[in-house]
Amino acid sequence: MTPERSWTKGLNPDLSRRTFVQGVGALAVGFALCPAVLRAATIDNDVAGVDKTTLAKGAVDAWLVITANNELVIYSGKVELGTGVATALRQIVAEELAMPFAATRLIQGDTELTPDQGYTAGSATIQQGSDPMRRAAATARRLLIQRAADTLGVTPDRLVTEQGRIHRVGEPTRSVSYGELIGDDQFTQRIDESPAFVDPQDYTLVGQSVPRVDIPPKVFGNFVYMQDVTRPGMWHARVIRPPTVGTTTIAATLESIDEAALPAGVQLVRRGNFLAVVAETEWQAIRAAEALPVTWLTRAGLPRPDALYSSLKASGASEEVVASRGDAQSALSGAPRTFQAEYHWPYQAHDSIGPSCAVADVSERQATVWSGTQGVYPLRSALADLLGMDEGAVHVIYVEASGCYGHNGADDAAADAALISQAVRRPVRVQWSRQDEHGWGPKGPAMVMRLDAALNDDDDIVAWQFANWSPTHTTRPSAAQGAANLLAGNLALGLVPDGPQIGGDRNAPVEYAFDNYRVVTHWLPTATSPLRPSALRTLGAMQNTFANESFIDELAFAAKADPVALRLRYLKDPRAIAVVKAATQRAGWKGRPMPQRYLQIDDKSVAGQGMAFAQYENQYAYVAAVAEVELSVRRGVRVRKVTVAHDCGRIINPDGLRNQIEGNVLQATSRALKEEILFDHTGITSLEWGAYPLLTFAEIPEVEIILIDRPEQPPFGAGEPTSAVVPAAIANAIFDASGMRLRTAPFTRERLSQAFQALG
Amino acid sequence: MMPQASATQGDQHDMTMTLRVNGEEHTLDTQSDTPLLYVLRSELGLRGPKFGCGLGECGACTVLVDGRPLRSCIVPASSLRERDIVTLEGLGTPQQPHPLQQAFIDEQAAQCAYCISGMIMTAKALLDRHPDPDDETIKQALTANLCGCGTHLRILRAVKRAASTLREATHDT
Known part of the structure; x- marks a missing residue:
């Protein structure tokens, strides 16, 4: 049994307790002290064979278990979404416990096995999610050393841990394994508040490019994705939804179904406006869904696409002052030179290559749901509400799916499968179609950003005022929203999604030390958001940084200053300054005012360079990017190269980090140049890749990366920060090359052409 | 439509x-x-x-x-x-990987990897016809294969590495 097999939890009954149950000793470390001896596992998915629900309040709170086989099992509420954290988390825990990497396993995202760590989102898995696991490991190490000290009659400081074994200082050949120390005992330990950690100078695993554990099974076709999960007796279903594709409020009513057209052997499930067909094979279900005549009464409710941004600003919004210093208003009104600009960002989709999929098995008393969700616990709460069951009767198991980059259709597919399985009383698999994912998956919200600033006679920025208009970027499933944040809940029960005001203000503040400075977010009511808004990689940080970092270049142009020099005048944090200098030096930044030229002949190809900087969420990773573009009005924009300097504190896995940064650059380039969800008065019309193209191999830029490692600093997440800066760097490079300032993404050939016409 | x-x-x-x-x-x-x-x-x-x-x-x-x-x-x-x-x-197994599979592991050319099977199969067809493709040829061959994670640069490196391995193997025999 290879360590990789733990990825297939829940799918292979042979992975079950059989090997581990009887009389197995184990050490479990959790948040509560366990009064009872650990019981044998009753859950098939577990590999350690210990029940971790015996602790206080019945909550799962054990983070790791060391078995008598000297195997370390980590229970992670954070899950692998394709970013490499399943490897990085194991490095962190193995490092603190001095365990060989190969002796570790990771169980992730299971409401009966792993602690509740909310959502795997916001680049927070390493940043925050790893902390309890690391502390649990350090606690276990202390405990094992103490046990060895008692056994051997020496003081703990005379003992050394190495490769899952303990020996006396200077006697490495006479060692005892952790498993031998544990023996047949089963005991638990509460996590130390502040345990002693391994000195970063002594790291042997953290900081190493350990190869990812999931890649070999993925290249041999052995990996079990969510899309590969099957259950005995499972049928396949397709949901038939109204023409109001992707709207926040379902403005449609199911009018009639010609059930006579249903092929033999196909079952129909209907609840409110939720309609599905279920068949023994997937192809039967697809054909039946296509062939079934269904009519809907719809109300057209969406704004005219060309009036989207003005309609967002006109929506009734609540205003929140996000940051303020000095008096920006007075400084603006008293200044000799003021500048304004408004930036627009469109709705964008999650670029999941595999549409969402889920399997559910719902009986009268118990529901088991397999899902690519980013949060098994919040999904469990929402599903319990949808199904009318107790939370405790719903078991949600995470299975990795295609990359999601935020709140895609994964949770909705789970709800679809659960509702249908409840109706037909057999295991049901729901595979969303491409059109389902493009159309019905939640969308990264469209946003408006407005900036005002003033320069004095010395070209100092004496006022900076930012305002934006955004709905929440999170309508994820939650206990508070129940079934309302599941598409099936919207259709079956007429509920409308909502969520706390999150993400619209992300990176709205800047790190520049302006004396008079004000940042305001206008939060749009969720229900009035034309398309259903939710989390897409960076939340609002990409949109806001696009505006902020474009605008500071606009001010540099007004001041006839080098945009980098202007930024450095207002940056105080040495780590911020370091990434700006590193990226620009590596990219051969010339330090001159921009633009180099104004585009005059429409078929001439010109090149330019632009930069952007941000500190993610104004408190985490520092990133500076320099983009080099080539463009002509006829051919559009081509990004040739992006140079990134990245400081996310302590680096856990340098190659994994580079992989993330490269991915961020390419995906953000795609979003900046190409991606826009289109809609008409009824609903979304971008329903496949032809209407929503992604960056292709022919269009990819070269990427050069400078990693700044700070082993003594806490590790920050790297799944998103680079994405935030890339669009502004590209926009600034377009300006440098051509004198054209594009303030609306994506920067398509059509937009470039419009800007060219506007230049006159 | x-x-x-x-x-x-x-x-x-x-x-x-x-x-x-x-x-x-x-x-x-x-x-x-x-x-x-x-x-x-x-x-x-x-x-x-x-x-x-x-x-x-x-x-x-x-x-x-x-x-x-x-x-x-x-x-x-x-x-x-x-x-x-x-x-x-x-193509191959963990015990006997095809050079493309080995190259994707060596280059860590995957994130979610949902697209990777299609990438490897398309690359296999390319290398069978063009044992020594340049970057542009590989990009053209793969340009209608989509990757959402942005793993393109690693995939490109992996295909080049596999091409090199396959050519060496041909020379050896």
Whole structure:
């Protein structure tokens, strides 16, 4: 049994307790002290064979278990979404416990096995999610050393841990394994508040490019994705939804179904406006869904696409002052030179290559749901509400799916499968179609950003005022929203999604030390958001940084200053300054005012360079990017190269980090140049890749990366920060090359052409 | 107009057919219009080829048919009798990896990897015809295969590495 097999939890009954149950000793470390001896596992998915629900309040709170086989099992509420954290988390825990990497396993995202760590989102898995696991490991190490000290009659400081074994200082050949120390005992330990950690100078695993554990099974076709999960007796279903594709409020009513057209052997499930067909094979279900005549009464409710941004600003919004210093208003009104600009960002989709999929098995008393969700616990709460069951009767198991980059259709597919399985009383698999994912998956919200600033006679920025208009970027499933944040809940029960005001203000503040400075977010009511808004990689940080970092270049142009020099005048944090200098030096930044030229002949190809900087969420990773573009009005924009300097504190896995940064650059380039969800008065019309193209191999830029490692600093997440800066760097490079300032993404050939016409 | 998978047009009826997949003959009862992808995944339990779009747009379902890349989501299996069908599983195993599989591991050329099977199969067809492709040739061959994670640069490096390994192996023999 290879360590990789733990990825297939829940799918292979042979992975079950059989090997581990009887009389197995184990050490479990959790948040509560366990009064009872650990019981044998009753859950098939577990590999350690210990029940971790015996602790206080019945909550799962054990983070790791060391078995008598000297195997370390980590229970992670954070899950692998394709970013490499399943490897990085194991490095962190193995490092603190001095365990060989190969002796570790990771169980992730299971409401009966792993602690509740909310959502795997916001680049927070390493940043925050790893902390309890690391502390649990350090606690276990202390405990094992103490046990060895008692056994051997020496003081703990005379003992050394190495490769899952303990020996006396200077006697490495006479060692005892952790498993031998544990023996047949089963005991638990509460996590130390502040345990002693391994000195970063002594790291042997953290900081190493350990190869990812999931890649070999993925290249041999052995990996079990969510899309590969099957259950005995499972049928396949397709949901038939109204023409109001992707709207926040379902403005449609199911009018009639010609059930006579249903092929033999196909079952129909209907609840409110939720309609599905279920068949023994997937192809039967697809054909039946296509062939079934269904009519809907719809109300057209969406704004005219060309009036989207003005309609967002006109929506009734609540205003929140996000940051303020000095008096920006007075400084603006008293200044000799003021500048304004408004930036627009469109709705964008999650670029999941595999549409969402889920399997559910719902009986009268118990529901088991397999899902690519980013949060098994919040999904469990929402599903319990949808199904009318107790939370405790719903078991949600995470299975990795295609990359999601935020709140895609994964949770909705789970709800679809659960509702249908409840109706037909057999295991049901729901595979969303491409059109389902493009159309019905939640969308990264469209946003408006407005900036005002003033320069004095010395070209100092004496006022900076930012305002934006955004709905929440999170309508994820939650206990508070129940079934309302599941598409099936919207259709079956007429509920409308909502969520706390999150993400619209992300990176709205800047790190520049302006004396008079004000940042305001206008939060749009969720229900009035034309398309259903939710989390897409960076939340609002990409949109806001696009505006902020474009605008500071606009001010540099007004001041006839080098945009980098202007930024450095207002940056105080040495780590911020370091990434700006590193990226620009590596990219051969010339330090001159921009633009180099104004585009005059429409078929001439010109090149330019632009930069952007941000500190993610104004408190985490520092990133500076320099983009080099080539463009002509006829051919559009081509990004040739992006140079990134990245400081996310302590680096856990340098190659994994580079992989993330490269991915961020390419995906953000795609979003900046190409991606826009289109809609008409009824609903979304971008329903496949032809209407929503992604960056292709022919269009990819070269990427050069400078990693700044700070082993003594806490590790920050790297799944998103680079994405935030890339669009502004590209926009600034377009300006440098051509004198054209594009303030609306994506920067398509059509937009470039419009800007060219506007230049006159 | 939304693109329709061509396989969904026309009549369907139940039929028995024999398919040759990864060198083995399989006799199957299926509907005549079932795309090859559904037969490979549902009937034969193969996980390499992936469902991505059902429209032939993304390349996640790519398999080799007589050595040529084919989008298995839009071609009925019944039209591929007597043909040699190869999926990711037919290339190599952990014990005997194909140089492309080894190169993708060595270059860590994956994030979620949902697209990777299609990338490897498309690259296999390319390297069979062009043992020494330059970057532009590889990009052109793969440009209709979509990757959402942005792993393109690593995939490019992996294909080049595999090409080099395959050429060395040819020289050695």
